Amino acid sequence: MASFIATLARIVFGPRPEILCHAAVWRAGVAELRRRGGGHRESGAFLLGTKGTTRRIEEFVFYDDIDPDALSSGIVEIDGRRLGDLWSHCRATGRTVVADVHVHPGGFQQSDSDKANPIIAEIGHIAMILPDFAAKATLPGAIGVFEYRGARQWRDRSLERPSALHVGWWPWR
Ligand SMILES: [Zn+2]
Numbered sequence: 001m002a003s004f005i006a007t008l009a010r011i012v013f014g015p016r017p018e019i020l021c022h023a024a025v026w027r028a029g030v031a032e033l034r035r036r037g038g039g040h041r042e043s044g045a046f047l048l049g050t051k052g053t054t055r056r057i058e059e060f061v062f063y064d065d066i067d068p069d070a071l072s073s074g075i076v077e078i079d080g081r082r083l084g085d086l087w088s089h090c091r092a093t094g095r096t097v098v099a100d101v102h103v104h105p106g107g108f109q110q111s112d113s114d115k116a117n118p119i120i121a122e123i124g125h126i127a128m129i130l131p132d133f134a135a136k137a138t139l140p141g142a143i144g145v146f147e148y149r150g151a152r153q154w155r156d157r158s159l160e161r162p163s164a165l166h167v168g169w170w171p172w173r
Contacts, residue, residue, distance in 0.1 A: 007169060010162055017166035019099055019126060021047075021057035026138075026167045029060035029101075034134040036062060036071065037103050042133075044076045044102030046086060046119070048095040055098040055126075061086060063102075075113065076102050099165075101128040108137075108144030108158060116152055123150045126157075126164065140165045 010017075029045060037043035046066070049058040063070035067082040090096055100119040104111075108131040119127060129144030131137055140163030147155040147164075157164050 003168060006162075007166075010166070011171060015162070017054060017162070017170065018164040019055045019057060019166070020170050021165070021167050023168045025057060025059070030130065030134050030138045032060065032062065033101070033103050033130065036064060037133045039133050039135065041071055041074045042076045042103055042105070043071055044100065044119075046097050047099040047101055047128075048090065048093070049098045050094075051096060051098055057098055058095060059093070060101075061089065075111075078119070099126040099128060101130065103130045103132075103134045104144075105133060107131050108142075110144065110146055110154065110156075114146075115154055118148050118152075121148065121150075123148060127154075128165065139167055 033043045044063045045060040047057045049056045067078045070078050108129040125148040127146045145157045
């Protein structure tokens with residue numbers, strides 16, 4: 001109920017979210033990240049959806065489904081040559097990569113490797129990080145939200161209130 005009232009307040013007073021995700025889609029995706037990480041290695045997913053004035057996350061596509069070796073080293077590494085399947089899936093569903101998410105063992109700050117290797121090197125792209133292998137905090141306000149600024153520079157938006165990411169019900173696109 002408290003979160004419903006917060007949503008109503010946000011609808012009236014703004015700012016509108018930049019990225020939306022239905023609670024059920026988010027919950028299921030996060031649970032799967034937690035399962036795949038098994039509490040001992042990083043896991044991650046491309047977040048697919050539609051882009052309008054607001055980006056909407058509709059689907060998690062897990063890194064290890066695109067590249068079976070993506071999780072083997074313990075930190076997420078995707079072989080770019082395997083991305084063909086992702087692009088054909090995007091074409092088939094009419095979706096695009098609207099953000100990405102991965103889990104970390106400890107806090108939600110970006111590693112040097114995260115900063116140097118954006119999953120999608122596009123200005124404005126949002127990368128999210130769930131701390132503690134997604135076993136504890138998984139909602140905006142307590143997770144990492146980073147916006148790519150180009151040239152390996154990022155804007156840390158994790159602590160913005162309200163968050164750029166809204167998980168839950170929202171009345172329009
Ligand atoms: Zn990382």
